[in-house]
Every structure is written in structure tokens, then in C-alpha cells.
Amino acid sequence: MRIVVIGGSGHIGTYLVPRLVRAGHEVVSISRGTRSAYTEASEWTSVQQVAADREQEDAAGTFGDRVAGLGPDVVIDLICFTVASATALVERLRGEVGHLLHCGSIWRYGPSHLAPIAEGSGTPPLGEYGIQKDQIARLLQAETAAGGLVTTSLHPGHIVGPGWMPIGPLGNLDPGVWQTLSSGSRLRVPGLGNEMMHHVHADDVAQAFELAVARREAAAGEDFNVVAPTALTVRGFAEAAAGWFGQPLYLEPVDWDRFREGMSHEHGEASWEHLVRSHCCSIEKARRLLGYEPSYTSLEAVLEAVRRLIENGDLTVERPLVV
Numbered sequence: 001m002r003i004v005v006i007g008g009s010g011h012i013g014t015y016l017v018p019r020l021v022r023a024g025h026e027v028v029s030i031s032r033g034t035r036s037a038y039t040e041a042s043e044w045t046s047v048q049q050v051a052a053d054r055e056q057e058d059a060a061g062t063f064g065d066r067v068a069g070l071g072p073d074v075v076i077d078l079i080c081f082t083v084a085s086a087t088a089l090v091e092r093l094r095g096e097v098g099h100l101l102h103c104g105s106i107w108r109y110g111p112s113h114l115a116p117i118a119e120g121s122g123t124p125p126l127g128e129y130g131i132q133k134d135q136i137a138r139l140l141q142a143e144t145a146a147g148g149l150v151t152t153s154l155h156p157g158h159i160v161g162p163g164w165m166p167i168g169p170l171g172n173l174d175p176g177v178w179q180t181l182s183s184g185s186r187l188r189v190p191g192l193g194n195e196m197m198h199h200v201h202a203d204d205v206a207q208a209f210e211l212a213v214a215r216r217e218a219a220a221g222e223d224f225n226v227v228a229p230t231a232l233t234v235r236g237f238a239e240a241a242a243g244w245f246g247q248p249l250y251l252e253p254v255d256w257d258r259f260r261e262g263m264s265h266e267h268g269e270a271s272w273e274h275l276v277r278s279h280c281c282s283i284e285k286a287r288r289l290l291g292y293e294p295s296y297t298s299l300e301a302v303l304e305a306v307r308r309l310i311e312n313g314d315l316t317v318e319r320p321l322v323v
Contacts, residue, residue: 001098002026003213004072006054007079008047009037011159012103016076016206018043023210028070030054038163038202058085064092074213078103081129086136094149099216100140101209104155106198106225106281108134115196116231116282119223126277137223144221152212152219154205157227157281158274160301161202162308165315169238171197171274172267175315178306181238183318184247190259193235193251195275198227201301204294211290224286228298231280240299244306246322 008017008029014037020027021043028048037044050070057063067075067089075097080086086102093100107130109122125134133155140151158167168177170189180187208226212219232240239249260268286292296304303323309315 001073001213002028002071003074003076004028004030004067004070006030006067006075006077010078011038011161011164011202012078012156012205012209014038014161014163015203016078016209017047019206019210020213021046023214025213028072030067038161054079054085058088061088064089068092068096072097074099074101076101076103076209076213080136082132083135083139086139090139090143090149090151094143098150099213099220100149100151101212101219102136102140102151102153103205103209104133104137104153104223105130106155106157106227106279107277108137108155109277109279109281111276112196112278112280115280117225117279118282119225119285127273141221141223150216150220152221153223154208154212154226155223156205157198157200157225157279159202159205160199160298160305162305164305165309166302166305167197167199167274169234169241170267170271171195171234172270174263174267178241178315178317181242181247181249182245184242184250186250186252187238188252188254188259189234189238190254190256190271190275192253193233193238195234195278196231196280197234197237197274197298198231198279198281199298199301200227200294201296201304204228204296204301207295208286208290208292211292215290218289222285222289224290224292225281225283226286226292227281227283228294228296228301229283230298232298234275237299237302241302241306244303244321244323245317245319247319
């Protein structure tokens with residue numbers, strides 16, 4: 001099949017595009033610039049590269065024409081963030097494309113009331129990003145249920161991979177957390193550290209998209225959580241990460257006001273956004289209908305990313321990894 005991947009050089013596309021080529025598909029990658037994928041792969045030499053600014057072309061009403069003009073059998077949209085953008089693409093591709101797959105987010109769910117969260121069982125989302133992702137997923141399901149375009153939405157957790165900073169034990173991107181853990185210093189945490197985060201390796205997300213393409217009938221009109229087999233608590237994540245450096249974990253439980261002291265607004269807000277949700281999601285539906293089976297645990301995925309950052313000199317730590 002001829003498959004157009006929108007956002008093909010990003011976190012997921014880095015792994016998805018080569019997977020699709022190896023599966024025998026003809027692949028076109030649409031990206032805003034000329035930045036290469038995070039990990040090199042020989043399969044990219046056979047990929048057609050198209051440069052386009054999605055935001056500008058959506059505003060001009062031309063992006064759907066660009067995608068349709070490439071003559072795809074399947075479109076995989078990895079960078080759609082608003083209902084308006086999704087609606088425009090669906091309406092342009094209806095009747096012309098066999099399958100549209102959308103990348104959502106587990107932030108379509110609000111704070112956990114039950115764990116794990118199965119599709120359809122989460123609380124209403126918090127914040128514009130999660131609200132839009134949830135509304136897009138509902139839009140796509142309604143489109144397929146009404147006999148229109150065949151669609152599927154896949155909802156990853158916190159995407160991890162070599163080449164970028166992972167969401168750390170405090171739910172943010174602060175590199176200082178890794179210095180604290182590697183030095184055996186006391187780590188300040190909000191509350192008791194029982195909040196959860198659910199990571200997933202970018203290649204496992206790519207696996208799920210590849211499976212959904214191959215199993216179109218099973219995936220039609222469905223939405224899927226795409227995460228690692230288990231979630232991590234703040235405490236468990238921090239203890240494992242300290243152990244990677246041969247250090248014990250020393251936690252200092254504090255309230256949120258104390259936690260934010262001396263921390264940048266950006267990191268403080270990121271911690272709140274991740275930990276207030278405390279997500280742990282089920283992948284049983286993806287396993288049952290798609291045959292999805294993650295290759296990485298959450299900790300394995302994060303360790304791979306941290307190791308690459310250290311090796312490349314992008315992350316400074318006090319002691320070397322011992323794992």
C-alpha cells in the first residue's frame with residue numbers, strides 16, 4: 001500500500017516509517033522541515049520526503065488537498081492537535097482514502113478514578129490538549145460509525161526513546177533530577193510519591209500503528225491505549241533510577257508549595273500536569289484486537305534514553321551508570 005505519514009520525522013515516525021518500508025509499503029513522509037529522524041535507518045533512502053507546514057496550510061485550507069494529492073491508500077496523522085484540523089482532513093479524505101489513523105494521547109483521560117483505565121472508562125480530560133485529543137477520537141469514531149471514512153485512533157503514554165529527554169520520576173524534564181539521583185542526594189517529592197506515570201517506547205507506539213494498518217477490519221472505528229505493560233509510581237521510578245547509578249533512594253516528602261520552591265515554573269507545572277492525572281492505562285484491547293505486545297517495559301525504555309543522553313554528553317550525572 002501507499003502510506004502517507006504526517007509528521008514522519010518525529011518521535012514515532014523515526015521508528016514507524018522504517019517499519020512500514022520493511023513491511024513492503026510505499027511510504028511518503030510529510031514533515032515541516034528537513035530535520036532527520038532521531039535514529040538512522042537505511043529504509044529512509046526509499047522514502048519520499050515532502051516538506052510542508054501543517055499549521056500554515058491548515059489555516060489556508062490547503063493541507064487536505066496536499067495529502068489527498070499524494071494518492072495514499074492509508075494516511076497516518078501523527079501531528080493533529082485540534083478538532084478543526086482533524087475535521088478538515090477527514091472531510092477531504094472521505095471517499096478517497098481507505099484508512100485514516102490518528103495519534104492521540106492518554107491525556108484524553110482526566111485524573112484516575114480506576115486503574116488501569118480502559119478505553120471509555122476514564123474521567124473527562126483536563127486542559128485544552130487533552131480535551132482536543134478526546135474530541136478528535138470521538139469525532140473519528142462517529143465518522144466511521146456513520147459509514148464514512150474508516151478511522152482508528154491510538155493513544156500513547158509518555159513517549160520515550162533515544163535522542164530526547166524522558167519524562168523523569170518527578171513528572172517533568174528537569175535534568176537536575178538525574179544529577180540528584182546519581183549523587184545519592186535527597187529527592188524532594190510532592191506527597192508520598194504514589195502518583196503514577198505510564199511511559200511507552202516510541203518503537204512500541206510504531207508497532208501499534210503498523211498492526212492497526214495490517215488489521216484494518218479489527219481496527220476500524222476503534223480507539224486504543226498504547227503504553228508499556230505497567231505504569232510507574234514516582235517512588236518506584238525514583239528508586240529504580242537511583243539504582244541505575246548504584247545509589248540508594250532518599251525521599252523528602254513535602255507539600256506542593258514546598259515542592260515548587262526553587263523550581264522553574266515550567267518544571268513545576270509539568271510535574272503537576274503529569275502527577276495530578278496519575279495515569280495507569282490498560283492495553284488489553286490493543287492486545288486482543290491488534291496483537292500488540294510491547295517490547296519494552298517503562299523502565300527499560302527510560303534507561304535506554306538516559307544512557308544515550310549520557311553517552312552523547314547531553315546529560316550530566318554525578319556517577320556513571322552501573323547497569
